[in-house]
Amino acid sequence: MKNKQKNFAQSRSLRNISTHYCPGCGHGIAHRLIAETIDELGIREKVIAVAPVGCAVIAYDYWDFDCSEAAHGRAMAVATAIKRVRPQNIVFTYQGDGDLAAIGTNETIHAANRGENISVVFINNAIYGMTGGQMAPTTLLGQKTATTLSGRDARLQGHPLKISEMLAVLPGVKFVERVSLHSPQEVMKTKKAVHQIFKNQIDNLGFSLVEILSPCPTYWGISPKGALEWIRDVMSKEFPLGRIK
């Protein structure tokens, strides 16, 4: 019981304020897992985060460590430079699917290919949340969005982009794992993977990425509980969980 209470204490790296996220959104959980990991590794005073453009644009209001903004898609270019200038610091990006796998694909592939010693947290919720639920590169076939009114059609919009698998073939990439937030067990696995990408950077092992399947009940048009079930039953079939590299 004592232990449990400790686990549920406020993270030092997380500010004690409520977030702007919708009910049932995964960002809050992901933010907390990162904050807990940073506390456990004792690196809060060394961390420099790069926030995305998207729902998590003001992540720096929630985390309690140094943080930079980046233009939409450019987080890994920004992180590359920060890490090269300050190799003693721990640098990570936090990016959504549109940021990392659409407008920023070029920066993503080349930062990975250079083997930059940074950690990347990739939130895949198969939708653009901030702008009102448009099709993302990771939107599933048949999934209805504000810009695929009758569902994503492979003939018109192509297939969901599996950027993690694409990155895994690059020699510069050290670690890629896909995890999910759809159950407490999966959240614990996510925590482990988040821990790993930071540990890899501390050990100078190179580019490490964790892709987190994350619920967006608002723009999926289902209840928070239904969203978790949808990840388990549908989304994780298209995006299989587990270590990719």
Added chain:
Amino acid sequence: MTGNEAIAEGAIQAGCDFYAGYPITPQNELTAYMAKEMPRKTRVFIQAESEIAAINMVFGAAAAGARAMTSSSSPGISLKQEGISYLAGAQLPAVIVNIMRGGPGLGNIMPSQADYFQATRGGGHGDYHCPVLAPSSVQEAYDLMFLSFELADKYRNPVMILGDGMLGQMMEPLCVRRSAFGVRRYKKPWALTGCRGRRPNVVKSFFIREGDLETFNLLLQKKYHTIRREEQRWEGLFLEDARVVVVAYGTMARIAKSAVVNLRKAGRRVGLIRPVTLWPFPVEAFENSVKLKAQSAKRPRYLVLEMSYGQMVEDVKLTLNGRATIEFLGRSGGGVPGEREIEKQILKLLS
């Protein structure tokens, strides 16, 4: 040394810690020089995957407290505009070199001055300005690198060096000297270094709460006002008794100067204003010269020369605001007005 190499060497002497660039003609010698010299001094050189990545790397390096720089030529500078706007919005110091070529579009690789509007009006989205420095010789290109990093750090703002393909490619003797004001290292308490012993820093240009962005813009305007007041620079030649004043910058000013000197030797009363800062525009130089001329009976005359179809001439008109006759001579797309052509035009205005 070429102008491109002189700019690179000047940047290194001025304490540039970080360079990212992408190949584009006619500025490739600059990137190549940085690739060779920066690692030797254990500074960072990155060949970026795109112009966009390069400017965003500069954003990251500047956010981490480094003296950061990128260089490119016209089409590449267009691609960087979003990043320059973010630098201005996050108040990050950085130096951006534009060795202009012919446009619009892919244009050609001949020298041009057609990016004046883009450089002096902001270029990207939002209400911002970058100080713009326009060297007209290889030595001045080198010397202005000290000033560009100094202004960037002093005002926490991106600074642009505006050259052209001719200046970049031209070879002249160079004196690798220290600047008059040395290399000042500014304290950067706002930089991202890890929050050891202090509250966390955030580098951002995003102000979502109503009213915050307006307040921030007023702060920027105050800064631009100070820069307008403090940082005007120009070269004046034979202005005391000039009946016609020629106005030109960069490569165009070299040719203009030859024409002016030739005509002076022949006893003609002609002078030259060469803006060194294009933004802030050297309004003072024009105020001084128009006052001198007000004493004479004749209406003052100015001849503006550009390797474009008339961009800086708008600033001259705004500055003189109807107090003088302003003529324009320009060519673009790689065309450069020649000495004879300029002399003929000046003589016409003198008659």
